[in-house]
Amino acid sequence: MRIRSRLVALAAAMTAGAAAADADTGKDFFKGKTGQWIVATAPGGGFDYYARLISRHMPKHMGAPGFTYVVLNRPGAGHTIGTNLIYVAKADGITVGSFTTNLVYSQIIERKGVRFDLAKMSWIGKAAADTRILMVAVGSPFKTFADVVASSQPVKFAASGVGSGSFMEAHLVGAAFNIPQRVIPGFGNQDATLAMMRGELEAQMSNSTEAINWSKAGQGRIVMQLGENAVPGVPNAADLVKTPQGKTIVDLLVAQAQLARVTAGPPGIPADRLKALRDAYAATLASAEVKAEAAKADFPIAPLVGDAVRDKIVAALNQPPEVVALLKKLATTKVEYLTHAGPVTKSENGGRKVFIKHQGKDVHAETSGxxxxxxxxxxxxxxxxxxxxxxxxxxxxxxxxxxxxxxxxG
Known part of the structure; x- marks a missing residue:
């Protein structure tokens, strides 16, 4: 009996030793190396902020002297270009990156140009949650969400572009609650809010941080939220939805809201290195220094690490045929474009904004590189x-x- 007990103890000690060795091996790999953190947006904005904040502090928690990150911005095609680059990078743990979980929609509908499989990526974690808000114009006839649902006329929703996150969200909320609506693309968040103040639009889907600020400034009225209860006293979609399909859609939108500012690497990162990355990521977001810095910049921290994030992504990708059909239909929605011609009066910020004189009026367009x-x-x-x-x-x-x-x- 004593011999058996000693063997069990020895086996346990060897297992623990092997686990510790694996952990050390994972950390040791990163010593003296420079990692690449790809951000699938241009510099500036929330995605870039979180990536730079975490990548700057994370090396302190890696236990790998000399390790550091360089941030590479690779915008384009609604985060697709940057995410493709992350996916095809060498799976050694050196390259990771950040992108929008709206790419779940892109993968579901098999959008052209998508070369990644989110379910197969090496998930490190997510830094925040982003409750989605339905905000209506203060001057609109809608005082409550019930008013929106009961509207006798199509509610004019803003969206940035066909197939964008705001476009999909507006249509999905409409489908979940049978809202009569007309979704009008071509408006960024700020442009949409200004258009709502002018009475041109009546509603938009937004993130909680911006919506709360606009509401406090009297620029909008919050009538419904999806995800965590970020706004006290405002009804949550999960408590309002009645139909099975509506519940499926709301669950999809809530999953998106819960997974904000995600970080992942290519498929196949060795388990010991992935553990080292996940551990350092978790320690970084738990540190008082990072929490204080994020709070000062008014960016929330609500972390989740590892397979828990992957499981939520997989669940979001696994949609019933009727929801897949709806998403594909939305992605192929045709809209009417305008063409205005005239002499260029000025080009600002390296061509990012171009002004022309069209039929005696000054008009301009934003441009994307x-x-x-x-x-x-x-x-x-x-x-x-x-x-x-x-x-x-x-x-x-x-x-x-x-x-x-x-x-x-010319």
């Missing part, structure tokens, strides 16, 4: 090549929106 197709004299060009005095045609959803195409004469 990846999404806006620019030609000059019939040849491909960059937005920074557009100069005052050229004659250009802007193709967009409305004046002030992002242009899909700008054609200029």
């Amino acid at each position: 990846s999404r806006t197709k620019v030609t000059i004299g019939g040849k491909p060009a960059k937005r920074g090549d557009i100069k005052a005095g050229m004659t250009c045609a802007l193709t967009y959803l409305r004046p002030g929106a992002e242009a899909t195409k700008i054609d200029c004469k």
Whole structure:
């Protein structure tokens, strides 16, 4: 009996020793190396902030002297370009990155250009939750969510672009609660709020931080929330939904709201290195220093680490046929674009905003370095090549929106 007990104890000690060795091996790999943290957006904004905050502090918790991160911004195609780069990176633990979980929609509908499988990625964690808010215009006839549902006329919802997160969310909320609606693309969050104040739009889906700020400033009225109860006294969609399909849609939207500011690496990162990354990520977000810095910048911290994040992603991807069909239908929605032509009066910030004189009126378009197709004299060009005095045609959803195409004469 004593011999058996000694053998059991010895086996336990060997197992513990092996686990410790594995952990040390995972950490040791990163000593003296420079990691790459890909952000699937341009510099600035929430995704970039969280990536730079975490990547700056995380090496302190790696237990790997000399390890550091460099942040690489790789925007384009609604986070698809950056996420593709993360997915195909060498699976050694050196490259990780951050992107929107709205890519769940892209994978479900098999959007062109998607080369990743979110379920297979090496999930490190998520830094925050982002309760989704339905906000209506103060000057609208809607005082409550019940008023929105009972509207006798289509409610005019704002969205940024066809297939965007705000576009999908607006339509999905409409489908879940049978809201009569007209979703009007071409509005970023700030533009949508201004349009609501002018009475041009009546509602928009937004994140809780921006919606609460706009509500406090008297620029909108919050009538419903999805996810955590970020706004006391406002009804939650989970308590309002009545139909089975509506509940499925709400569950999908809530999953998206719970998984904000995610970080993952390519499939196949060795288990010991992935554990080292996850442990350091968790310690970073638990540190008082990071919490204080994020709070000062008004960015919430609500972490979740490892397979718990992966499980939620897999659940969100696993949608019934009727929801998949709805998402695919939304992604192929046709909208009417405008084309306005005239002489360029000015081009600001390296071509990021282009102004022309059209039929005696000044109009402008925002431009994207990846999404806006620019030609000059019939040849491909960059937005920074557009100069005052050229004659250009802007193709967009409305004046002030992002242009899909700008054609200029040489």
